[in-house]
Amino acid sequence: AQKVTQAQTEISVVEKEDVTLDCVYETRDTTYYLFWYKQPPSGELVFLIRRNSFDEQNEISGRYSWNFQKSTSSFNFTITASQVVDSAVYFCALSEPSSSNTGKLIFGQGTTLQVKP
Amino acid sequence: DSGVTQTPKHLITATGQRVTLRCSPRSGDLSVYWYQQSLDQGLQFLIQYYNGEERAKGNILERFSAQQFPDLHSELNLSSLELGDSALYFCASSPRVAYEQYFGPGTRLTVT
Numbered sequence: 001a002q003k004v005t006q007a008q009t010e011i012s013v014v015e016k017e018d019v020t021l022d023c024v025y026e027t028r029d030t031t032y033y034l035f036w037y038k039q040p041p042s043g044e045l046v047f048l049i050r051r052n053s054f055d056e057q058n059e060i061s062g063r064y065s066w067n068f069q070k071s072t073s074s075f076n077f078t079i080t081a082s083q084v085v086d087s088a089v090y091f092c093a094l095s096e097p098s099s100s101n102t103g104k105l106i107f108g109q110g111t112t113l114q115v116k117p
Numbered sequence: 118d119s120g121v122t123q124t125p126k127h128l129i130t131a132t133g134q135r136v137t138l139r140c141s142p143r144s145g146d147l148s149v150y151w152y153q154q155s156l157d158q159g160l161q162f163l164i165q166y167y168n169g170e171e172r173a174k175g176n177i178l179e180r181f182s183a184q185q186f187p188d189l190h191s192e193l194n195l196s197s198l199e200l201g202d203s204a205l206y207f208c209a210s211s212p213r214v215a216y217e218q219y220f221g222p223g224t225r226l227t228v229t
Binding site for chain 2 (some may be wrong): 033052097100101106
């Protein structure tokens with residue numbers, strides 16, 4: 001069965017610290033997609049990244065980086081030199097379009113990140 | 118701004134009532150998804166439409182229904198409302214299946 005686990009419920013760091021948010025997924029499909037979304041206090045869901053199961057190359061975008069490891073079914077997200085504006089709830093999500101014929105997202109429970117000044 | 122619009126932003130209503138939530142997808146996006154976010158259930162997929170047709174159903178109650186119109190906007194109808202239906206309802210759109218979904222600002226529904 002498909003599932004996304006974000007074991008860290010809350011993380012608190014001081015500004016400029018690096019922080020890694022963990023995401024572990026379960027799927028029987030060989031073709032799937034992984035996503036990260038950010039939900040700031042204002043409430044909207046902001047798309048951060050999409051990665052397909054055939055591309056294990058790590059990605060960096062500014063202070064954000066993602067580490068995808070199929071061997072451990074993990075798709076971790078690291079924020080380097082965190083800032084107060086990074087404070088938000090971060091969601092990891094999985095999509096299995098091949099077997100489900102839909103792009104519906106299966107979300108983890110989210111990790112609340114608090115960055116203190 | 119994701120380009121997805123949702124109205125209303127807030128809705129307060131009483132148990133037993135019926136409400137309609139509206140969503141306009143990004144220009145060119147054919148898929149519309151509805152999600153419910155609550156404290157106890159987290160973010161849950163409700164239903165998907167693609168180019169006017171229902172594509173998939175998730176954990177959507179029988180009291181809830183949706184449709185997508187020819188202009189691609191979508192409406193989510195919630196009836197016989199219960200206190201437990203209080204939640205944030207999101208609409209998202211994407212150009213194709215498995216592409217990234219862009220979310221609207223959400224409609225916060227409070228049932229009293």
